[in-house]
Amino acid sequence: MNDLGFPILSTMLLVPALAAIICLFVSAGTARMIALLATLIDLALGIILWINFDIGGAQWQFVESAPLFDRFSWALGIDGISLMLIMLSVFLMPICIGASWNSIDKRVGEYMAAFLFMEVLMIGVFAAQDIFLFYILFEAGLIPMYLIIGIWGGADRIYASYKFFLYTLLGSVLMLIAMFWMVNEVGTTDIPTLMQYDFAPEAQTWLWLAFFASFAVKMPMWPVHTWLPDAHVQAPTAGSVILAGVLLKLGGYGFIRFSLPMFPEASAQFVWLMLSLSMVAVIYTSLVALVQHDMKKLIAYSSVAHMAIVTVGLFAFNQQGLEGAMIIMLSHGLVSGALFLCVGVIYDRLHTREIDRYGGLSINMPRYALLFLLFTMASIGLPGTSGFVGEFLALLGVYEVSSLVTLVSTTGIILGAGYMLYLYRRIAFGELVHDDVKQMTDLSPREMALLAPIAAVVLWMGVYPESFLAPMRGDISALEARLARAKPVGDAQLTPGTGLPANADTHGNSDNHGSAADEGAH
């Protein structure tokens, strides 16, 4: 149990679960209210969770465990990494409900139920401390997302929903076999114990590959990213928000929770694979994004590019890289979610995602143009926004490992600026040429209420990232310590000088690498 006196994590799962069941049986209006209420309660519970999270305290906090299911147990608990991702989920959920308030008018109860069910699963995945519980919640997310895309999606929704479901399912099943092997070997399903267990390096290779199959698809990494643009384009706005905002983080979370701590040797062995796939992804998908005519598709490809920077940071094996990867995940969750909302705003008015059908929106929609600009800049990684912090840290981290990867990734970020600014120019600047675009009204109070909080958090994370880094620092240090034994040799290591012994003090640390690691450890 915890200091709060009640099992807060289970409560956070129970509230949306009950609300989801109720939503199935009530009218549209009531369902909307119930869904909003439930997600706001969860947001409040999330804030309580954050306030009560003891930074620098025990690694696993708010731990609950009940051996309910014979072979595995209802074990929940969070560390700083989980906390931040749970916060992201509970923060985005009320916004998703708000975004669907008017645009969803058929089967509202079922829609809200699917979203609430989704919330249960997302919080559950980040809080699960039992490997089978994790798998069940991880996989279960396919069902509501399949229905959300398939029932409320666009014209080509059926193809997209199948592709989403089968792609991610195929990726995940091998992970289950690997989990059975691990549980059989270690004799426990407890994730913290498994994270400390040293598997034989030969076994690690296979286990790592099985987990990789799952997380690479979820992430998504090139070349298994192709489900993402289809899913995004066809999903309703809120579906895209949750897909980009939280579901894509499952892959990164999987790497940081399973692949890296459980199989350090194998992770080191496959650094080349991760880095080269990421390099291809960051350049290739950025170029693809440049030529898109569909706004959602463009943002979807940009997500793949951003996620590639995450994998680059994760597999840098050092504090900055890991912290940077986490901040990019949080930042991308907010920013891409906000960008999809921005697309949704104008889609609701004109019912097209064709970029060329817009133009000059800064004239008649100034508030919209302002917020859209902020999120565009955050996506590019302008200093002062959340995107900058993450990308800077991640690139700093990987610079220790490989200058080439850093060079390529940075090029990708420049390309990112290219496609985002080009998108913004075509939508917001220029003359108002289309008559129907002239008729479009600026943001309604509801839409402002959805976008403003995200804008505030994006700036907060950009200006004072310490709030978000502090809870995770201890866990990332622990992870770095665990990875230390397998850390690959980077190309940026300076050879210790054989210079003048007398002047050694004035030159200070000739070993830059060592000092960077020390600083990182704080």
Next chain:
Amino acid sequence: MPQYELWLQLTAPELILSISSLILLLIAGFAGQKSSKLVGILAVTALVASSAVALDFLTGDGFSEGADAFYGQYFMDRFGSFTKLLIYAAAIITLIISPRFLEERKMMRPEFPVLIVFAAIGMGLMVSATDLISLYIGLELNSLAAYVLASFARDDERSSEAGLKYFVLGALASGILLYGMSLLYGFTGTTSFIGIANAFGDELGNGALFGMVFVLAGLAFKISAVPFHMWTPDVYEGAPTPVTAFFASAPKVAAIALTMRVLFWCFYGFIASWQPIIIFIALGSIIIGAAGAIGQQNVKRLLAYSSINNVGFLLIGIAAASAAGAAATSTYLLIYVAMTLGAFACVMELRDVNGNAVESLDALAGLSKVRPGIAAALAIFMFSLAGIPPLYGFWGKALVFSAAVEAGLLPLAAIGIAASVIGAFYYLKVIKVMYFDDVSGIVVAERSAPERLAIIILTALFVSPLGFFLNGVIATYSDQAGTALTYFLSFA
């Protein structure tokens, strides 16, 4: 020294059913058509009484080690009791969901419950048989009842065709089985499972190996495993839906249990000889069951392929050749029976304006708007059959794969689970048709039959995530069943 009192006690479930079925036959014969309701109720009562006895054997301490009856012909153990309970439960559910469906089509006759009870006796004998002779008697008793049931809609061409096909092919399979049995008898001089196992000693000669292969081929037909699965779609499509529901549940349990008994008793010393065969038919069933279903337009045919597919997963637990594997297969059987009967009960609910049963997949289009409850239940069963968590069907698959991994069969587990994704495709298709497509207008909204609705709700709740709370109870008894069945493996 005959101990008739004990033997009669051990065979009580079959005895109760045998005596009741004869009485029911008399009632049916003398009272005729109008007695069908009464016969149905009495049949359910008899099955409940037998289940109570089987439950007592399973949970009580009286025969925890199992006991032999009739000089090695019959062995009452926890595995037999566990599967018998499943068989009786499936028969009871069939008898609950069927009458209204049959009455509406003027097909309800008192013989229907009697035949189900006959089949149940045969199946009870199958799962407890420890001798080739009692095995064959049980198998044929079940099969003969099943042939008649398949053609129960005697005015319907498809049903007659199903019955005939089932009979001809079933007879062929029985012939193959008998041939295998005769080889085994010829090489060992005994028909008792344990006698056969002991007679082999350390080496399985070529002749005996042939015997084993023929026996397995015959049994593979009965469980409709690839490559002996061809009859399944035709019979499942042609037989009246309640009969199909029955075929897909109880006889599957009995035949799988029988196969396990033969493998773990007769051939416990020769795992290396039969494991490759089981692995082959397991993967074959998974892949062909999944691929064959993709183009199907008839829901019953689709479910037939689904049952072939599921048999593949059940066989993976057997291939593990361990107590854990046997326990996993037992658990999977339980979950499978619930999913299958639930899915068929949903199909029975569907009809068009004229009251005809709707079986085509296209007709299900937009079902979620016309019959939201039935569509939701069917979606739950489909996701569960596909093994998608958090539905309980996942747990059955997880257990068999876990057992395979524990037994070191990693390639089998990896290929099997990857092939399960193919199966997910057509289960998803059913959901797509019901939820994503526009209303077809064929299926009409109407009130559900209350007893059928109750069964649908119960089975849907069971395969919903709530099922996981039963893990402990189910594991207790399926572990005991698995341990009892694989008793001899420790000597291998």
